[in-house]
Amino acid sequence: MAELLFIPRSVEWNETSITILNQQKLPFQTEYLELKELEDVWDAIATLKVRGAPAIGMTAAYGLALAAQQYNGSIAEFQKQLQKARTYLASARPTAVNLVWALDRLVKSVAKATSVNEAKTTLIHEAIRIQVEDEDTCRAIGEYALSLFQEGDRVLTICNAGSIATARYGTALAPFYLAKEKGVHLHVYASETRPVLQGARLTTWELMQAGIDVTLITDNMAAQTMKTKHINAVIVGADRIAANGDTANKIGTFGLALLARSFGIPFYVAAPLSTIDLSTKTGDDIPIEERNPEEVTHLAGTRIAPEGVNVYNPAFDVTPNELITAIITEKGIIRGNYKTALPALFKEEESIETT
Ligand SMILES: CSC[C@H]1O[C@H](OP(=O)(O)O)[C@H](O)[C@@H]1O
Numbered sequence: 001m002a003e004l005l006f007i008p009r010s011v012e013w014n015e016t017s018i019t020i021l022n023q024q025k026l027p028f029q030t031e032y033l034e035l036k037e038l039e040d041v042w043d044a045i046a047t048l049k050v051r052g053a054p055a056i057g058m059t060a061a062y063g064l065a066l067a068a069q070q071y072n073g074s075i076a077e078f079q080k081q082l083q084k085a086r087t088y089l090a091s092a093r094p095t096a097v098n099l100v101w102a103l104d105r106l107v108k109s110v111a112k113a114t115s116v117n118e119a120k121t122t123l124i125h126e127a128i129r130i131q132v133e134d135e136d137t138c139r140a141i142g143e144y145a146l147s148l149f150q151e152g153d154r155v156l157t158i159c160n161a162g163s164i165a166t167a168r169y170g171t172a173l174a175p176f177y178l179a180k181e182k183g184v185h186l187h188v189y190a191s192e193t194r195p196v197l198q199g200a201r202l203t204t205w206e207l208m209q210a211g212i213d214v215t216l217i218t219d220n221m222a223a224q225t226m227k228t229k230h231i232n233a234v235i236v237g238a239d240r241i242a243a244n245g246d247t248a249n250k251i252g253t254f255g256l257a258l259l260a261r262s263f264g265i266p267f268y269v270a271a272p273l274s275t276i277d278l279s280t281k282t283g284d285d286i287p288i289e290e291r292n293p294e295e296v297t298h299l300a301g302t303r304i305a306p307e308g309v310n311v312y313n314p315a316f317d318v319t320p321n322e323l324i325t326a327i328i329t330e331k332g333i334i335r336g337n338y339k340t341a342l343p344a345l346f347k348e349e350e351s352i353e354t355t
Contacts, residue, residue: 270327
């Protein structure tokens, strides 16, 4: 049995507050924040103190459940206050569908509640279920993803789709944790991921803590790395997968998919069903968050560009489905034909073919 791995968690429910690992302080400070108010939860999500599609969903769910403990009056008035809080939290970030998925799952869980006390308890239980399910989901994604790799493979990734972006294990990083558990040696190349540096700050930190081989590169080194380091595959996370398989993920992902295609390298998306949004028909319909220009004009608080320069700062881009070799979910590996295969995942059938 391999030694116990350090696999960090990002969110914890404490009955009267939520504890999050402040991802803006990593890797040099491990700071935990206690969130008690709805506004604190909104701010934590909007300012990426907690980030990563599943982690955002879990935190928002706990935030809604926590706020609802204060709501009183009739069940009708309770539902009205709940909807208002749901809409407020959903406004924190637009792209990761897990945010609204988790909030709507909680609202639906109490749609038929007959008493306020019953509703308050149900919301807490549903939020906990989301976190518990996500850990199992991520491990399953890791098992399927690991089946695509072999001893000695070199795999490139971008951003942080790791344990701290989910309940545990991560999505794109999950196979690396499982490989370590099973004694399989894989080497990860982590792209730094300007401007917020999730790769340089978070992915390297996570993997080094677990004793997993990782090499940091800057985003503009990806082509040279694929060419000279014999990269065997690219694996990335997702923030929203449209019904046709077009996938929104961290800015820079689309470029990696184009490079992978030109180098003949498989390009994998690892994501839970909660990131697949069948109501979004294609990637053109995915809202792309544009963030504060200072993320680009400043580095670690120091200005690196002239005052007043124009800035374009999309936090995500969309990889067209035809560039995606396979989408790895907790129900199995899907290779193409996404428009048909993705809806089939939501039927109560057995896991799909994984070869
Ligand atoms: C499993 S995390 C998915 C996704 O979320 C990250 O975005 P952000 O850091 O802005 O929250 C990144 O796109 C990850 O791939």
